[in-house]
Amino acid sequence: MTVEAEKAVEDKRGGIASLLRNWLDGRSDAASVGTTALMLVALILLFYSVNERFISMRNIVILLNQSAAYIILGVGMTLVIAIKGIDLSIGAIVAVCGMVLGVLLVSNDFPVWVAISAAIAAGAVCGAVNAFCIANLRVPALVTTLGTMVLFRGVAYVVLEDNILFRYPEQLLWFARGRIFGFAPAVYIAAIAVIFGFVLLNHTRFGKHVIAVGGNAEAARLSGINIRRVQFLVFTLMGVASSFAAIIWVARLNSTQASVALGVEFHTIALVVLGGTSLFGGKGLIVGSLLGALILSVLENGLAITGISSFVQQTLIGLIFITVVALRTLQARGASLADEPM
């Protein structure tokens, strides 16, 4: 269909649709987050109708605990995607940080706070390696993190080989198994990450720079923004976020192996996109990513509760993801048809 023909169709719909669209255009972020929230509510109701135990305090505690690591990774990835980057290496960074925890706490007897600091430092270093290649060597983020995805995972394998390290000290397990007002500490860490990410992106000068760099790098450069610095910080933050996810992950599983969190980068990108953040940069919806992470956990948890096999689950999650993104793209195209080339 040519642009003219599409416009003609557009005009015919007119009336309520255009009114609605004008209203949504003014609040496009709120609309994206609203759609995601509706999806989440619909899913929760669906699983509740299948099994009443789905909305029980017990299950909600489990569900939030499961989603904590995803939420933290999602906040980091939202920033990365907002500057039009991508990070495929986060699963491997989780493995490296898990390895550090394992070596310090299981193979040796270091105090827990030392191990946690070391894991966070390891995450920051991994993130900085990515950042250096992307910001200073100007290797595209996709290639850099594809390389470091293999490289970091390799480092974890070199150290851990095929061993599984377990029997972590109680203080570490506390992050996933302890309770503060009924919820695991991991949930509070995730909440802090969301608030931190939200304030950083929406209420600081740095956040404005992030959006500017992602929206139009050349314009951002000309207005005096240090693009490399923004890229460097965002990718390093992603590394730090991965280290927090690793701490929660290890605490929940009470074990570490080199293959931990394999493929988590795909889930994380998926949940950020589900949340409405644009892959074309210049827009980041932290709250959307929070909802995206909850949707992912609700799907996994709900499908498991209904007793559907994990094979069907995987197929369904893939199918739902493709459908939602396709619908969202069509919706966005409807809103901004005039600006589209093709």
Added chain:
Amino acid sequence: MSNASSGDFLTAVRTRLDAAPESALLLPTLFLLLLMILIFSFTADQFLSLSVLRNVLTQTSIYIILGVGLTIVLTSGEIDISIGSIIGLGAMILGISVVNLGFPIGIGLLATLLVGVLCGLMNGFLTAVVRVPSIIVTLGALTFFRGLAYLLGGGTVMIGFPPFLVWIGSGTFIGVPVPVWLALIAVIFGQLFLKSTRTGQHIIAVGGNAEAARLAGINIRFSKILAFVIMGALAAVASIIMVARLDAAQSVMGAGIELQVLAAVVLGGTSLFGGRGVILGSVLGALILSILQTGLLLSGVVQFWQLVAVGALLIAVVALRISYEPSEVQS
């Protein structure tokens, strides 16, 4: 980034290479490949033997076939990370039709190819018509196709394929392994298609500048869908070879292969941003990856170090390439 004296030399080299961009991209890759062969022939004594060479070539043929497809997709300005899952799904179709249902092998092979084409068609449709970014489409498809493969086959291993299929995997034709022949055909097809056909030129144009291509009257949607369909079909061929080599089909087949193939193609000089595809470069890139892995193995390096080496090599090569190509800088 260089001082004045070396600047003159570099400018001269760059001017020379600008006149022949294709070979300019191939030469460093070829140099790297030769360097690696040279190093490993010292560190591993059995390295330069016919049997090792044969093994490396057979093992690489799958990467080469996939690399040809991915080169075409990247040239069109898109990406496909679902190829590993297409392989898994293709293997299940082959296993179910031939082993479980007892269809003749010809029908099994056709069904596998058809499924590959359908997978490519789905990716292409969502990318080119619905216009979801291809990395997102194929990210979803990665999960979806793999899920289908598991749904069809569960965790079982299907065995007992007819001799013809086993011949595809481990037989020879005029002394050369059959997979190597198939890879050769794929390379010749890819090279001719991209460089010497009108459709191939259209794909390059679409990847280079979609708006200009549209104004020149090129059907963007068709070009992109075709690129994905070719990728799907080649992934099906790769899955056939993979099943044939193991004489077994499993849902998990091809998991993670997309990254290896992407690495091979990028090593070969194909641009991630579309408009430039170097089929022969992808062949060299695939050979570099295999030789690196085999060479390190034969040199007695612990298997896990290979991962570190592959990752570091990929970043180093692309970083070097970009520092010599100011035009590709993406700030």
